[in-house]
Amino acid sequence: MWFKHCHLYRCHDVEILALEDLESALAEFAFRPVSPREARRVGWSAPAGRGSDQRVHEIQGHRLMAMLRQERLLPxxxxxxxxxxxxxxxxxxxxxxxxxxxxxxxxxxxxxxxxxQAFTRTQRVELWWDTRRRLIGINASSRKRAEEVLDLLRQTLGSLKVTPLATRTPPSRGMTQWLSDAGSRPASLLLGDQVELRAAEDDGVLRARQVDLDSEEIQSLLEGGRQASKLSIGSEGQLRTVLHDDLALKSLQFDDALLDEASQTEDGDDPAVALETDFALMSQALATFIEQLIDWLGGEAEMSAPTP
Known part of the structure; x- marks a missing residue:
């Protein structure tokens, strides 16, 4: 269940329900398969899979939920x-x-x-809620899908005030600075080998993989006015990811030590125990990395809370 992507949201004045109350609320919006006349249906499911009826898992203030989305494929x-x-x-x-x-x-x-007569396709999207840091992360490949999960959570809770996480230094500016000035890079930041550079004049995009980001070619492109819109970065002992200019974390790869620790933990072949072990390690690594990322980008931007 290790997240592959993570869209981040800041919670504002959200009441944290007791675990039992949240479980009851999720049960009211439990997933049911689409009927023959429906094009799409969403609902909450057990993160541990079909063998479990527990719709929320909590480890030290970190909560895990999963939305199932089923749609009929009619070309x-x-x-x-x-x-x-x-x-x-x-x-x-x-x-x-x-x-x-x-x-x-x-x-x-x-x-x-x-x-x-149409075939159905079912997708699962996990939601991580760090109740202590008032942070929500959604394992979705697109912002649109992440917003769909938030809509379901808003419907379940009655209201939900969240905004996309934002930093004082826009990610594009920060990434461009790290690339063009090695001395500006935080000591704990690991630079990867993947980048996307955009040209403001003609909206041209250059994508590069497995390249030396300190090479003369990359530096020349930056001097020509290109801005970084995606950049692979990481933090030792935690994870590597591709940071996007909207602060989304894509192509997440968690540190081998974390994966080894998870695989060596005795779970008695219980899928719920295995899930909670993975989730505990993953959520802590994500929370620590996100705190670092916010710090690298000058702190969190002040934003007004949205209406419910």
């Missing part, structure tokens, strides 16, 4: 082809073009008929 090309055939048949029978509104109604009819 637009299939729908459009069926609509085109039916529309052509009606136009020939009626001897006139099908009005736009009639074509839209025909499309809705086709989708309603084909939806029960």
């Amino acid at each position: 637009a090309s299939v729908v459009n082809e069926e609509v085109a055939e039916r529309a052509e048949a009606r136009e020939q029978a009626e001897g006139q073009p099908l009005p736009r509104r009639e074509r839209q109604l025909l499309k809705e009819q086709v989708m309603e008929e084909l939806l029960p």
